[in-house]
Amino acid sequence: MQTLRMNSNLLPELLEALKGWGRVWAPVERAPGVFSLEVIDDDVTRARPEALRTIVPFKKLLLKPRFTMLSGRTGEASTDPFDNDAGAQVLFGVHACDVHALKILDLLYLTDYADPYYQRNREQLVVIGYGCWPDEHCFCESMDTSSVDDGFDLFLTPLEDRFLVAVGTSVGDDIVRANPHLFEAATRQDTRDYLRRLREREEAFSLEIDVTDLPYVLELKKDDPVWDELGKKCLCCGSCSMVCPTCSCFNVMDEAGTRRRILTGQDLGCLPIPRLRGGRGRSQLPRRPCRPRSPTLLPQAGSLRARVRDAVLCRLRTMYRKLPHRDQRGRGLPVRAR
Numbered sequence: 001m002q003t004l005r006m007n008s009n010l011l012p013e014l015l016e017a018l019k020g021w022g023r024v025w026a027p028v029e030r031a032p033g034v035f036s037l038e039v040i041d042d043d044v045t046r047a048r049p050e051a052l053r054t055i056v057p058f059k060k061l062l063l064k065p066r067f068t069m070l071s072g073r074t075g076e077a078s079t080d081p082f083d084n085d086a087g088a089q090v091l092f093g094v095h096a097c098d099v100h101a102l103k104i105l106d107l108l109y110l111t112d113y114a115d116p117y118y119q120r121n122r123e124q125l126v127v128i129g130y131g132c133w134p135d136e137h138c139f140c141e142s143m144d145t146s147s148v149d150d151g152f153d154l155f156l157t158p159l160e161d162r163f164l165v166a167v168g169t170s171v172g173d174d175i176v177r178a179n180p181h182l183f184e185a186a187t188r189q190d191t192r193d194y195l196r197r198l199r200e201r202e203e204a205f206s207l208e209i210d211v212t213d214l215p216y217v218l219e220l221k222k223d224d225p226v227w228d229e230l231g232k233k234c235l236c237c238g239s240c241s242m243v244c245p246t247c248s249c250f251n252v253m254d255e256a257g258t259r260r261r262i263l264t265g266q267d268l269g270c271l272p273i274p275r276l277r278g279g280r281g282r283s284q285l286p287r288r289p290c291r292p293r294s295p296t297l298l299p300q301a302g303s304l305r306a307r308v309r310d311a312v313l314c315r316l317r318t319m320y321r322k323l324p325h326r327d328q329r330g331r332g333l334p335v336r337a338r
Helices: 008-021 096-110 116-123 170-178 188-204 214-220 226-233 239-243 290-297 304-321
Strands: 002-007 023-031 034-039 066-071 089-094 125-130 154-159 162-167 250-254 260-265
Touching (some): 002 008, 008 023, 089 096, 096 116, 096 125, 162 170
Parallel strands (some): 023 089, 089 125
Antiparallel strands (some): 023 034, 154 162
């Protein structure tokens, strides 16, 4: 992996150059502490890559919540209107945990039978990562997702008055070659400053979650009263589906009186929809307490969703076994950032 450096004052020029690779999306501050993903082609200075959370997650750039799959006129063959196709896009300000989520989406939608709607947008997406600084709500250090080695085209880590730039793909290399005046070779001092920042960032995590044997605990606690407590708070708003990178439920319907077939995203918690994964009759989730726990426990054995779940849980189990130390209470300590 090639590592370069770039002066901080050249960031707006880099964003201008990225327009040549597609529409540039970035976090934008809409209100104090409230950020949304927006196109910044009109004014790149609006970008706030340091924003930790946005209202709408980036996965909505790859799959619309609702789009037309087929359309046509009576007596004619139906065609794909490419309603979900977004064209070339650049996502700027992607954090390490977001890159991990994107890799899970790729595993879900591009394994075995690739989803053509997702695939067309994914192939045209340029991912520009950005090294964030955690607040009191961040726990990615406990989940071993606070750093990433692949899954991005370029990754910018802010240092004092400059960025350390990691080139992850050939597309990232093309961006560097097209803008040689923005980048220069990294020095040993850059490396020392980067390692010092990693140590300071690791110490900045104040929220620690003990995830020791979490997959087994979830399976053993599927009838725990905590699900009833969470179920009473469920508003069926679908927000959990909006932010979850592994939620892939959908519904396909034909509009009456038209020649349109529409795909709409559905959330496991936003039932009742009478049929789910080929089920018949009544909803498979009749009670609210089932909704919060359903994304982990409901996938049918052998399904792609179940395999993705098992792959994620397998990674968690492997991570837990690699925990280097335990304190006197036997709790696993956070995994150190690489």
